Amino acid sequence: xxxxxxLRILLVEDNPDDLAITRRAFEKAxxxxxxxxxxxxxxxxxxxxGESPRSARPDLVxxxxxxxxxxxxxxxxxxxxSSGVSNVPIVMLTASxxxxxxxxxxxxxxxxxxxxPIVFDRLTRAxxxxxxxxxxxxxxxxxx
Amino acid sequence: MYSKTLSVLLIEDxxxxxxxxxxxxxxxPGSFDLLWVELLAAGLEKVREQRHDVILLDLxxxxxxxxxxxxxxxxxxxxxxxxxxTGLSDEKVACQAVEEGAQDYLxxxxxxxxxxxxxxxxxxxxKHSDDALRVTLDELEKRNQELESFTYSVSHxxxxxxxxxxxxxxxxxxxxxGRLDEQGKDYLTxxxxxxxxxxxxxxxLLVLSRLSRHPEELVCVDVAQLVDxxxxxxxxxxxxxxxxxEVAGALPCVLGDLARLEQIFGNLIGxxxxxxxxxxxxxxxxxxxxxxxxxxxxxxxxxxxxxxxYRDKIFGVFQRLHRREDYEGTGAGLAIVKRAAxxxxxxxxxESENGSGATFNVTLPLWREQAAAA
Numbered sequence: 001x002x003x004x005x006x007l008r009i010l011l012v013e014d015n016p017d018d019l020a021i022t023r024r025a026f027e028k029a030x031x032x033x034x035x036x037x038x039x040x041x042x043x044x045x046x047x048x049x050g051e052s053p054r055s056a057r058p059d060l061v062x063x064x065x066x067x068x069x070x071x072x073x074x075x076x077x078x079x080x081x082s083s084g085v086s087n088v089p090i091v092m093l094t095a096s097x098x099x100x101x102x103x104x105x106x107x108x109x110x111x112x113x114x115x116x117p118i119v120f121d122r123l124t125r126a127x128x129x130x131x132x133x134x135x136x137x138x139x140x141x142x143x144x
Numbered sequence: 145m146y147s148k149t150l151s152v153l154l155i156e157d158x159x160x161x162x163x164x165x166x167x168x169x170x171x172x173p174g175s176f177d178l179l180w181v182e183l184l185a186a187g188l189e190k191v192r193e194q195r196h197d198v199i200l201l202d203l204x205x206x207x208x209x210x211x212x213x214x215x216x217x218x219x220x221x222x223x224x225x226x227x228x229x230t231g232l233s234d235e236k237v238a239c240q241a242v243e244e245g246a247q248d249y250l251x252x253x254x255x256x257x258x259x260x261x262x263x264x265x266x267x268x269x270x271k272h273s274d275d276a277l278r279v280t281l282d283e284l285e286k287r288n289q290e291l292e293s294f295t296y297s298v299s300h301x302x303x304x305x306x307x308x309x310x311x312x313x314x315x316x317x318x319x320x321x322g323r324l325d326e327q328g329k330d331y332l333t334x335x336x337x338x339x340x341x342x343x344x345x346x347x348x349l350l351v352l353s354r355l356s357r358h359p360e361e362l363v364c365v366d367v368a369q370l371v372d373x374x375x376x377x378x379x380x381x382x383x384x385x386x387x388x389x390e391v392a393g394a395l396p397c398v399l400g401d402l403a404r405l406e407q408i409f410g411n412l413i414g415x416x417x418x419x420x421x422x423x424x425x426x427x428x429x430x431x432x433x434x435x436x437x438x439x440x441x442x443x444x445x446x447x448x449x450x451x452x453x454y455r456d457k458i459f460g461v462f463q464r465l466h467r468r469e470d471y472e473g474t475g476a477g478l479a480i481v482k483r484a485a486x487x488x489x490x491x492x493x494x495e496s497e498n499g500s501g502a503t504f505n506v507t508l509p510l511w512r513e514q515a516a517a518a
Contacts, residue, residue, distance in 0.1 A: 017308040024315060095304055117311040 007033040010058040012044040012075065013093070014068055021117045022062070028120040031127065041070025048075075049082040060130060061090045062118075063110075065101060073108060080109040089130045093118065149175045150264065153196040155187035155213070156180065156229065157205050161252055165200065165229075165260070172261030184208040184216065191221040198264050199226045201246075203237055210237050214246055225271035227263055247271050295353040299346045306346070310339040341474065345462065348476035351407070352461065356483040359401040364511040367441065368395040370405055371429050374413050385425050387417055392430030396439055397511035404484035405508075408492070409443070411477040412504050416445030419471060419502075432505060438490075439510050444503040450496040458494070481506075 009026075013019050019037065026035060036058060038044040044063065061079075065072035072092060080086050089112075092105040097115040105113055114126045152169065156162045162180050169176040179196070181187050184207045191199070199221065201213055208216065217226055225247040230238040238249035247267035250260065313336040321329060368391065375382075375389045382388060398405070409429070416427035426446050433440040450458060450465070457463050459482040464475035478492075485492045485506055496502035 015304075017312075021308070021311050021315075095307065096300065117307055119311065119314075 007031060008058045009033050010036045010038060010047055010061045012038045012063045014039050018116055025118045025120050025123040029124050040068040041075045044075050045078060048079050048085050057085055061088055062093055063090055064093045073104060076108045076110060091126050091130060149177050150197040151177045152198050152200060153190055154178060154180045154200045155184060156202040157182045168257035168260045171257035174261060184213045188216060188220055196224055198267055199224055201226055201228050203228050203230045203234060211241055211244060214241050214244060218245055223275060225267040227267050292353050299349045302346050306339055306343050345474045348474055352480050352483055355404050355407060355480060356487055358487050362399050363401060364397045365400050365402055365405050366397045370409055374409055378417060381417055387425030389413060390426060390428040392428055399509040399511050400488040404488055407484045408481050408506060411481045412443040415477060416443060416447055420445060420447035422446045437510050438507050440505055440507045442503050442505050446501045449500055450494060450502050455494050
């Protein structure tokens with residue numbers, strides 16, 4: 001029988017309200033996960049591509065576009081070019097959902113895109129897309 | 145009377161005419177400093193060396209016939225007024241020169257010194273006010289753009305806290321409903337709805353600010369096709385109300401862009417169906433008039449109509465004539481219609497008898513080929 005482990009998720013979000021909203025969505029979605037939070041783009045890069053990674057490589061990154069220090073696009077681009085983490089699933093988060101932003105995200109290699117606020121059904125939809133896409137890489141625990 | 149000596153550059157190949165001008169200037173009131181050259185090439189040289197108060201340009205030079213010299217001078221001495229000199233037989237060309245931006249024309253042999261002096265002074269004054277006007281217009285245009293981008297960014301930034309407000313009032317309802325009594329839930333529901341309305345209004349302000357700009361590219365838009373698409377879009381509400389959208393006669397193509405025309409016809413047709421208490425709402429779209437390269441469409445409904453005193457007010461942003469319980473919406477629709485029509489160099493107005501429906505008229509530029517055929 002397959003053994004499931006907790007899904008490690010890196011949430012890169014500077015807005016405390018959105019952080020609370022997203023945390024709630026995870027509780028509602030009942031995804032067995034540990035949520036690691038980075039509050040700006042540089043922190044995210046430290047976690048993902050730092051010389052001494054602060055934790056194991058996450059299974060999924062939820063990455064806000066509008067971030068202090070290093071913006072989401074630059075984080076995305078950097079991660080995709082970094083050996084070891086280049087294939088980590090990344091879902092972009094944005095408030096505006098401007099067509100240009102969506103297109104640019106996919107062009108730079110994002111796996112999916114969610115418009116904020118991250119409420120329950122948006123999160124599950126995005127997780128499902130990522131799960132299908134990364135079926136061999138990420139093994140999600142079954143929904144309870 | 146005139147304190148300043150005016151420097152005059154005369155470009156004239158005929159020595160006799162040049163001498164005549166010189167004599168006339170000598171007898172004109174005020175003092176003039178005349179520099180005479182025979183060819184356009186020499187004139188262009190002089191304007192590069194020095195700024196003159198006015199240029200007198202003969203339209204029959206050996207190296208520049210007709211309007212050629214005018215264009216060359218205008219590009220090299222943009223802020224110097226030009227008065228063209230011509231013979232009696234060439235008055236037509238002289239008129240053209242004025243249309244192209246010369247300040248005045250003078251017919252040789254028909255003027256005296258005081259008239260020449262006056263023409264020069266008027267030309268200088270007129271050029272000065274033209275330039276001042278252009279600067280003001282440029283400034284106004286710049287301010288307008290600033291205001292638009294301000295509206296856009298403010299609307300955009302306002303959405304962020306609103307999104308949070310909406311989300312948390314929703315969470316309170318979802319997670320804590322059990323701990324609230326009916327009144328508490330009612331208050332929260334009101335909060336959530338108000339946040340939703342505010343969001344809607346901000347969205348519409350964004351649409352308004354985006355569509356108020358002139359489109360970057362004007363294309364042929366087939367209004368018949370557009371109305372057909374609208375029929376599909378409104379199918380659900382048409383079916384619910386037992387209504388219909390009718391097209392009276394052929395609808396031409398207009399010169400515009402799809403986003404703005406969808407807003408124009410979508411809002412007008414939607415309003416006709418919405419503000420309607422007849423058993424079967426009918427909205428009719430047709431052509432009322434074609435003239436001067438423009439077409440005037442009418443969008444007529446059998447709805448509740450608009451009282452005469454509100455006929456201008458309804459085109460204002462967020463102007464509602466009815467209670468929210470009676471008709472939903474923020475009241476931005478007609479403001480969007482008006483701005484979108486104006487952005488396409490068109491206009492919109494309403495005719496209505498209260499209680500017996502409303503007719504909205506929209507004038508728009510015809511697509512070029514149809515304008516030529518009309």
